Amino acid sequence: MRVGIGERTSSVPVATEQFRYVQQLVLQRSAIVLAEDKTYLVDSRLAPLARSLGLKDVNGVVDHLKAQRDPRLEQQVVEAMTTNETSWFRDLRPFDALRRHIVPDALKRNAATRRLRIWSAACSSGQEAYSVAILLEENFPELRNGWQVELVGTDLNTEMVRRASEGLFSTLEVNRGLPASLLVRYFSQEGASWRVGRALKARTRFIQLNLVEPWLALPNFDVVLLRNVLIYFDLNTKRQILSRAVRQMAPGGALMLGTAETPTGLCDNLEAVTAEGTVFYRAKGG
Amino acid sequence: MRALVVDDSRAMRTILSRILRKAGAREIREAADGQQAIELLAVGEPPDVALVDWNMPNMNGLDLVVALRRKAEWRRIAIVMVTTENEHSQVVRALAAGAHEYLIKPFDESALLEKLAILGFQMPEEPGEPELADNFAGGTLS
Numbered sequence: 001m002r003v004g005i006g007e008r009t010s011s012v013p014v015a016t017e018q019f020r021y022v023q024q025l026v027l028q029r030s031a032i033v034l035a036e037d038k039t040y041l042v043d044s045r046l047a048p049l050a051r052s053l054g055l056k057d058v059n060g061v062v063d064h065l066k067a068q069r070d071p072r073l074e075q076q077v078v079e080a081m082t083t084n085e086t087s088w089f090r091d092l093r094p095f096d097a098l099r100r101h102i103v104p105d106a107l108k109r110n111a112a113t114r115r116l117r118i119w120s121a122a123c124s125s126g127q128e129a130y131s132v133a134i135l136l137e138e139n140f141p142e143l144r145n146g147w148q149v150e151l152v153g154t155d156l157n158t159e160m161v162r163r164a165s166e167g168l169f170s171t172l173e174v175n176r177g178l179p180a181s182l183l184v185r186y187f188s189q190e191g192a193s194w195r196v197g198r199a200l201k202a203r204t205r206f207i208q209l210n211l212v213e214p215w216l217a218l219p220n221f222d223v224v225l226l227r228n229v230l231i232y233f234d235l236n237t238k239r240q241i242l243s244r245a246v247r248q249m250a251p252g253g254a255l256m257l258g259t260a261e262t263p264t265g266l267c268d269n270l271e272a273v274t275a276e277g278t279v280f281y282r283a284k285g286g
Numbered sequence: 287m288r289a290l291v292v293d294d295s296r297a298m299r300t301i302l303s304r305i306l307r308k309a310g311a312r313e314i315r316e317a318a319d320g321q322q323a324i325e326l327l328a329v330g331e332p333p334d335v336a337l338v339d340w341n342m343p344n345m346n347g348l349d350l351v352v353a354l355r356r357k358a359e360w361r362r363i364a365i366v367m368v369t370t371e372n373e374h375s376q377v378v379r380a381l382a383a384g385a386h387e388y389l390i391k392p393f394d395e396s397a398l399l400e401k402l403a404i405l406g407f408q409m410p411e412e413p414g415e416p417e418l419a420d421n422f423a424g425g426t427l428s
Contacts, residue, residue: 087400171372171390177400180377180388189374 014042018062022046022077025065029078030156030212032232045080079157082232086127087177091259094227095131096276099139102254106222107140109252115148119221119248122229123153125173126164126196126206132225133200134182152218154209164206167196211241220250228258230266242267246283255281287407288313288331292323292350293339293368302337302368305395309402311335320345324353332360335407337398338385340369340376348383355384364405368398 014022022042023034034041046058053073055061065073089095106116116136120129129151136143143149155161174183174194187194209215211229224245230238246269249255255270257263263270263281270281289311291302299316306314315333317323319342327333336354340347347367354360366387367380377388387401402408 087396089404092403172392172394172397175389175393175397177397177404179404180381180385183388184374184377184381187374192372 012057012059014039014046014058014062018042018059021062021066022081025074026078026081029074030082030210032082033234034081042081046077049076049080079159082156086124088127088174089131089135089177089179090128090227091278093276093278094225094256094259094280095135097256097278097280098132098223099135101273101275102223102256102280103136103140105252106254107142110222114146115150116143117150117152117219117221117250118223119218119225120151120153121209121211121224121226121245123155123164123206124157124160125169126153126160126167126204127169127173127176128225128227129153129164129204129206130167130196130200131178132223133203134186136203137186137199138182149203150219151204152221153204153206154211154218155206156208156210158208161206161208167201168193169196170194212237215244215248218248220253221248222250222253224249224253224255227256228261230261231258235266239266243269246270249283252282255283257281287311287335288333290315290317290323290326290333290336290363292317292320292336292342292347294318294342295339298339298368302398305398306335306337306402308395309399309407319343320347320350320353323350327354327360332363334362335364335366335402335405337366337368340367340371340380348380351380351383351385364407366398366401366405368393 019039019042026032026034043058046061050056050058050061053061053064055064061073061077064070065077103116110116118132120132123129133151136149153164155164168190169187170193174187183194186197186200188197209218226242226245230241233241242263245255246267259278269284271284272279272281287310289306291299291306291314293299293302296318303314303316315326317326321344323336324345338347338350347369351365351367354363354365364387365385366389367385368389368391370391372390380388386405389398389401
């Protein structure tokens with residue numbers, strides 16, 4: 001719930017038959033499985049879309065889709081359903097592991113090439129990528145001396161890629177897990193929004209990429225952040241994405257999954273490293 | 287965790303207290319302004335964390351932060367400003383005065399829980415998928 005403003009206007013919950021339609025559409029277009037108990041998610045995410053279209057409720061959106069083929073609305077529905085609300089420095093501990101182990105190791109390994117590449121997969125509006133950019137700026141000043149740092153965020157959703165590239169965040173968004181001292185240091189105010197500073201933008205770029213399609217033009221990465229992404233896919237797709245992510249890692253590179261995620265049963269080629277109360281993975285023999 | 291909530295809106299104090307309980311707070315005291323907060327603090331153990339509004343009658347939140355930082359036994363209190371004041375310069379002022387964190391109203395419940403986690407007050411572990419939390423607020427579709 002949101003505190004400090006009126007409650008969201010209540011609406012008619014999505015009907016089972018309408019939920020199945022959305023479920024099928026999302027599955028076909030993004031390979032993401034919406035579990036049966038996620039009807040509330042359809043309600044909460046499609047309600048703003050219903051309002052913007054002047055429709056009575058979420059059922060109205062599905063009725064409209066069923067009545068006539070509307071590729072643009074289909075895309076909007078898929079994007080709304082596959083968009084995550086993200087916070088900065090999410091779960092905290094993975095960022096401690098990055099700061100104390102993963103990045104220092106990568107800097108030692110890459111001392112000759114002086115290049116550091118990090119991938120934030122399914123980056124949504126960019127909070128994870130920018131959090132890493134802040135972490136580097138705060139803790140590794142040596143990177144300013146001749147290092148080529150490349151932070152790449154990718155997302156299925158074109159609107160999210162545009163927003164991440166723009167780097168303009170609402171107050172609600174900067175409230176989410178971003179320490180106030182870092183907000184005032186790295187963001188400037190534009191009306192009611194906050195714009196990410198130049199130093200962070202210079203190291204980040206965002207591109208549209210569907211994880212279930214070929215990954216063209218992606219380099220190898222020293223760090224792959226694939227956190228809370230696999231939970232949306234079926235077993236086979238999970239396996240495929242994970243094994244491709246491992247191939248995308250530079251020798252000695254690190255992979256991070258979500259706090260509640262494990263590669264067990266999905267990929268045999270990874271070994272777990274425990275650090276700072278969290279787990280990350282390296283390719284075996286890598 | 288012991289907590290102090292300072293806000294002149296009773297409704298806001300109730301909401302903040304409820305979220306604090308979720309975050310594991312056992313003892314929560316409430317004050318309607320800075321002056322009342324100082325009086326409350328004169329008795330009992332100091333809290334671990336204080337949520338402080340900015341605009342209040344009698345003594346405002348910024349003055350309360352300054353007062354809390356002056357006294358040795360209150361210096362360990364982690365302070366989060368929770369306010370509608372949303373200017374960059376105001377966040378800077380609050381931090382300079384000694385607040386640790388700053389949360390701008392309106393905010394999602396998760397936002398306060400995350401601020402508390404930054405300060406080391408972790409919510410008791412809950413099972414389930416973290417991403418698909420029930421408190422989704424539709425923030426990314428605006």
